[in-house]
Amino acid sequence: MSSVRRSLSLIATLVLCACAGGADTNIDGTPLPDVDPATLQNIAKGQFGAKRRASAQAPAPLGGYARGCIAGAEQLAETGPTWQAMRLSRNRNWGHPELVDYVQDLSRKAAAQPGWAGLYVGDMSQPRGGPMLTGHRSHQIGLDADIWMLPARNLTLSAAERENISSISTRRANGAYTNSNWTRAHHEIIKAAASDKRTARIFVFPGAKVQMCKDAKGDRSWLRKVRPWWGHHYHFHVRLNCPRGDSACVNQSPPPPGDGCADAQEWVNNILNPPPPKPRDPNAPAPKPRRELRVGDLPQQCAGVLASR
Known part of the structure; x- marks a missing residue:
């Protein structure tokens, strides 16, 4: 059996074990969705998911956050003085x-x-980026990271403990408000993340953005980067700008001008009082299911990233 086939077989086994109640779960402890092992070798996520190490290339994010890969990725150490990488079995701390x-x-x-003794760090990217076997559509070019809302008080967790511990939810009322788990420390950590010039966006549930808008004093410019999005109450999602000079990396359009607080409040208003659904045009074609990405759908350089030793 070739090394590629062995890797795909291992990945398929891991996925099946996860969906049968194994260790690979979401940060709230729920199992990840199933993946058909028979299709893995024909789609990009199967090929990128089979790679256990980074490519032997100079670091370069290639393509966009949801359609790309990364050459020469670096691995975040599993444990550091002020962090621990979680769910190590996923191999997404790259x-x-x-x-x-x-x-x-x-x-x-x-x-x-x-x-807080530091951070529990969730999914970053796979060793060569690309589409993930389970979960995210983004996190493909090594510039996205999920930071757990659970305060990191113990930085000596074993690998097994990191598989089984769950983060905490900080929302109530379907995302319209924060709950009692939300603290000023969450506000300050997200503010620090957004204030870094390397940050493009931070995604968090709408109620958290509204709460931060209420609590922010003085300079409010950092709030522009904090964007409301569904979910994102067990973690917040950091997205960095493309590094300067990396012309093959595709930035997302910048956030609209202003602090974005009115937009977040509109999200909350729609959660509390949902607008009536728009009538569907009976003559409109049914939406097509999203097709799995193939390697050919990604930037041309990504084939070389896969082929690299």
Whole structure:
């Protein structure tokens, strides 16, 4: 059996074990969705998911956050002075060196908050980025990271403990409000993350953005980068800008001008009082199911990333 087939077989086994109640779960402890092992070798997520190490290339994010890959990724150490990488079995603690440096910087700032020894770091990217076997559509170019809302008080968790511990939810009323788990420390950590010039966006549930808008004093410019999005109450999602000079990396359009607080309030209003659904045009064609990405759908350089030793 070739090394590629062995890797795909291992990945398929891991996925099936996860969906049967094994260790690979979401940060709230729920199992990840199933993946058909028979299709893995024909789609991009199967091929990128089979790679256990980064490519032997210079670091470069290639393509966009939801359609790309990363050459020469760096691995975030499983444990550091102020962080621990979680769910190690997923092998998703990889990213562009700038992301690794950013996470370490943010963890030191988090350690200055009462009750926090640092950060629990969730999914970053796979060793060569690309579409993931389960979960995210983004996180493909080594510039995205999920930071757990659970205060990191114990930085000596074993690998087994990191598989089984769950983060905490900080929302109530379907995302319209924060709950009692939300603290000023969450506000300050997200503020520190958004204030870093490398940050493009931070995604968090709408109620958290509204709460931060209410509590923010003085300079409010950092709030522009904090964007409301569904979910994101067990973690917040950091997205970095493309590193300067990396022309093959595709930035997302910048957030609209302003602090974005009115937009977040509109999200909350729609949660509390949902607008009536728009009538569907009976003559409109039914939406097509999203097709799985193939390697050919990604930037041309990604084939070389896969082929690299």
